[in-house]
Amino acid sequence: MTILGEFALWIALPVAAWGMALGFMGGRTQRGDLVLSAERGIYAVFFLLILASLGVGAAFLGDKFEYWYVASYSNRELELFYKITGLWAGQRGSLLFWALILAFFSSICVFQNRHKNREFMPYVAGVLQGVLLFFIVVLLFAEVNPFERLAFTPVNGQGLNPQLQNYWMTIHPPTLYLGFTSFTIPFAFAVAALLNGRLDARWIQLTRRWILTSWLFLSVGIIFGMRWAYEELGWGGYWFWDPVENASLLPWLTATAFLHSIQIQESRGMLRVWNMSLVLMTFLLTIFATFLTRSGLIESVHSFAQELKIAYIFLGFMGTILAGCIVLILYRLPKLQSENRIESFLSRESAFLFNNLMLLGFAFAVFWGTIFPLVAEWVTGEKISVGPPFFEKVNFPIGLVLLALAGIGPVIAWRRATKRNLRKNFIIPISVLLAVGTALWFSGARHPLALVTWSICAFVLTIIGIEFWKGTRARARIEGEGYALAFMHLVARNRRRWGGYIVHVAMVMIYFAFAGAAYNVDERFHMLPGDVVEVTSPFGHTYSLTYEGLTVSLGKGDRNLLWQAIAAVSVQQNGKQKPLMTTEKRMYVTGDLPMTEVAIRSTIREDLYLILSALDDMEGAVNADANAQGIDLQVLIKPFVGWIWFGGLMLAIGTFVALWPSVDRRRVALEARSDAAAEPAMAGAAD
Amino acid sequence: MTLFIGASLVALAVVLFILQPVVKGLHASLERDEFELTDTEARKRVALLALRDVEYDFLAEKLDEHDYRSLKAELTAEALAALEADEQAQSGAGADEDELEAEIAAIRAGLGAGSVCDACGFSNEVGSRFCASCGQAVAAEAAG
Known part of the structure; x- marks a missing residue:
């Protein structure tokens, strides 16, 4: 089985290369046979990677210590459970596992789109195969082949690092990988849109579910990691500003920015270049995260090994993607012009933009703090480490602004808000903020950071509470429904909005917990x-x-x-x-x-x-x-x-609400055609 | 030996599977399916969603009456233009993006020119006979 697995990995190489070439060629020449072959190539790669992974699994279960990877991460006494999860216990297996999940998502994507979005699919298939090809090349040629054999067969393996023998550790990496890899799909659609020139908001609408899914996995994966650190590392903390933690936070930050800014493109046709850049950035950061973990360039509790060859391959890949995408964006620049302008500084659009700047600022600070030791060592030859004080100093204020925006954004109307209305809408929340602040002060909770954070938490909660209340009341009044029913319908009718608000509540819970650390x-x-x-x-x-x-x-x-x-x-x-x-x-x-x-x-x-x-x-x-x-x-x-953990659960619930398919799209499209002329406002409500 | 046969079978199956379309001339569609949103439909949907959002913002007291009415008038114009473009596209007339933009611009201009209330200066919806803001009669508009 193991030898068959190794063989399958080798066959996957030409298949992925073939698929990539045919995808792009088929798109260029509009030949359906080439495209079909490229798409089948994705299923084939998935199948072959399953074989390869089974091969690694079989080697673990069969205690085949002639394989370097098995000998290094397992031994006879290891529990069965950890032998099965051995696939992602170390660098080599994780890279294979990563490719496997990517192939899985790619197959789902190709299958879902076998009858629709066909203008995008040739290039989507090409890009997906390209990324798969990269990982297969890394596996086979960067000295990280999980099937590499030792010159002799050791009697027993070295066993698994005890810190990794923890329940959270077996689900934390796969969850993060699910998040990282699923972001390749929106990226592939973005590149496809750049290549086929269909640069309206459609590629975003098509991939909204993928983006949310990926974001959910990233969020949950990060929280699982925190939970693992909290339970297992044994000093009571859950976040260390460790390079690998930072690396997983980076794509989360840019993906969060992206989730907000796509709403502006969808509703206003603005920020097209910006969204393209964000999707590119997020994708590159997911690769960067893999790179950091898997190359061991920066010392961290997670890094697996000090292997430079793999670092060069990763850097080359990221550089190529970056350069290619910049060229494509420049080439399509005329088509990427905005349809509209921001009408007023006081509008939801500008609040979203501000949120984006803050998230990017946060991401940049984290990025810089993470790679600074590397740059410094390269320039001065001395090892410098950037500790939590740097990250906390820079990111706490930005984090607080972001928290406040989670409340301010929803109250500001699209296009242009009126000052008078703003005043009216902010009076209660600001009073609550001041009241909570004062109450905390007098109850003795005077730590400045905690005091400010908790007050802002109260402010945001009040706003979201009022939003839910007003929406429910309005609906109950108009439709003559009871409040409970009105509330259900309210959420069901615009899942994105209310799902988003639930996620904001989750963030409030998490901030609330963070501030407790004071x-x-x-x-x-x-x-x-x-x-x-x-x-x-x-x-x-x-x-x-x-x-x-x-x-x-x-x-x-x-x-x-x-x-x-x-x-x-x-x-x-x-x-x-x-x-x-x-x-x-x-x-x-x-x-x-x-x-x-x-x-x-x-x-x-x-x-x-x-x-x-x-x-x-x-x-x-x-x-x-x-x-x-x-x-x-x-x-x-x-x-x-x-x-924090309750907040994580709430976050998942909110994302599910936003993700849940509301109505069959085809039916909507058909109905919209017949109803639209007569009842424009009603037809639009079906989303 | 079994291993060799197994590996060969896997390789053969994979090669046949991916080569079959090219050899046999099986084609994947590269056209838009009729159920999918067209550009004009997407535009229409966006316009209608924007209308819904304005309705909601007004109900939730984020917009005052004046802003609500003028925004609604603007968005209705956009939605109408998008609807019309969509109908044209479906009937085969094929309104391309530029035409659509031009139409929206014309309707916006019409809004500005024809339906502004003489008494209060409010921009009314196309075809309004009375001002939505102050109730005065509005002069018949130029474009509609």
């Missing part, structure tokens, strides 16, 4: 069994923690565990007994240093987070020495942190 409590104690310590939460209650003792269990090499030292801590909150918490040190066969497993007790208000920082006498503890029970315990209290 009140983190962090204390360290040295404890012997029976010791009791007290830690006071910012909410005023007190935890008293009793160290119950250390239990050491020796793994028999099972799941690669050597030993496990479990510290049990019983918790009382204001004298009330809570469930026992345990935090551990684990030593794996595969690591040199013991790993920490933290204990987390989550409530809506705060997380109590315990870290077993150190054992007084590790050797003694492992050898069951009764006197070696002393530990260092770190106690963190993290207000509101759970709201």
Whole structure:
């Protein structure tokens, strides 16, 4: 099976090259047979990559350590679950997995469009095959072939990095990859529009679902990554401004900008060049993210290896795409002129533009902070690292402006807003903002950043709440419906608008949680069994923690565990007994240093987070020495942190609302034809 | 041996699958399907959606009456032009983009020239007999 997989990867190479060439040729010469062949090529590549992935899977399951990749990321004792997910545990497999997902999305795209959007499809097929070809070339020629064999067969593999043996780690990378790769489809449509000259808003309408899907996966993938860091890295944080985290945030930022600015192109025919640039930028940033992770150029907790050849190949690919797209955009510049101008500074359009500038500013700061160490090292020869203070200083203010815009935007009318109306619409939200700010101040929550963030959160929530209320009331009045029904219909009739607002609420929840970090409590104690310590939460209650003792269990090499030292801590909150918490040190066969497993007790208000920082006498503890029970315990209290995960859920719900297909488009198109002449305003409402 | 046969079969199947259209002359359509939006339809839809948004913004009190009426008049003109262009395109007359632009411009000009209320200066919809803003009678407009 594994050999067949390797063989399949080699066949995929000419098939993708053929598909790419025929796609572009078929588009140019308008020959349907060439295009059909190119499209079938995509299905074929997908099939071949499935075979290749099965090949890698079979090698993992069969403990075939003659393969470098299997020997490096697995061993006999590894749990079955992690053997299956071994495909994306390391660089080589991830690249194959990436190509596989891209081929999967490409196949869906070709299948969906087999009878429609045919003017775009030749070039779409060409671009998709081109990107697939790139990944296959990387796999085969950049010394990252997952099928590379060792000169000998080791008795056992080196095993999987224990930090990667975590549930979140098995779903975080695939989710991000889903986001990264699905963005290739809008990019392919954009390039197709540039090539076939159909530069109205259609390519955007055609790919809106893809854009949202990709955005959803990116968002959720990033949040999964935060969750993994929070649980597994063992110091209580969820975001490190680590290069790879930054790299995944970058396309999210530009994709968010894109999601907003396409609305202006759709409704006003403006910003065509800008949208083209954003889609190009986002696509390049998804490749850049892969590049950063997979080339190991920048040191990061995620980087896999220090391989330069692959870096050059990636840089070459990104450079080619960038140059090609710039040439195409310049060539089509006359057709990319706007139909309209922004009529007034006070309009939804200009609010969106401002939002775009902020997001891009944010992205640029992150980008610069990420690559600066590299540039600096290249210029001065010294390693410099850019830490969280830089990112926080630059991005907190921008982030706050963006949060405020999430509330301001919806209240401003399209085209031109009247100042009087603005005043009227902002009176209540601003009063709420001031009231919440004052209340926080007097309740003692005076940390400036938290105070400002929470006040703005209240402002945005008020605005969105009023929006929902007004819409429901208007609908209830006009249609004579009950409020609940009116609310349902309101959302159903314009899913994009209301789905978007739900996502804004989700962002408020996430910001709310971020600001809670201003009140983190962090204390360290040295404890012997029976010791009791007290830690006071910012909410005023007190935890008293009793160290119950250390239990050491020796793994028999099972799941690669050597030993496990479990510290049990019983918790009382204001004298009330809570469930026992345990935090551990684990030593794996595969690591040199013991790993920490933290204990987390989550409530809506705060997380109590315990870290077993150190054992007084590790050797003694492992050898069951009764006197070696002393530990260092770190106690963190993290207000509101759970709201990040609720926010993520809300974000997914909002995106689903916006994504959900409303009415069959063909029917709408047909009905619109018959109804439109008679009832223009009604027909337009069917979206 | 089985491996060799398996690999050959996979390769053969793939090659046949992708070469068949070229050899047998099977063609994928490269034309727009009749159910798909045409440019003029897309334009029409955008105009109608914009109207809906203005209606909503007015209901949600983001626009005052004056702005609402003038925006609505403008958008109605755009929507009408788009509708007309769409009908022409469907009947085969084929209004291209420039014609459409010209038509919108003409209707806008008509709005400005013919339906401005003498009493309050408000731009009324095409064909209005009374001003939507102040209720005065409006002079018959030039373009319609």
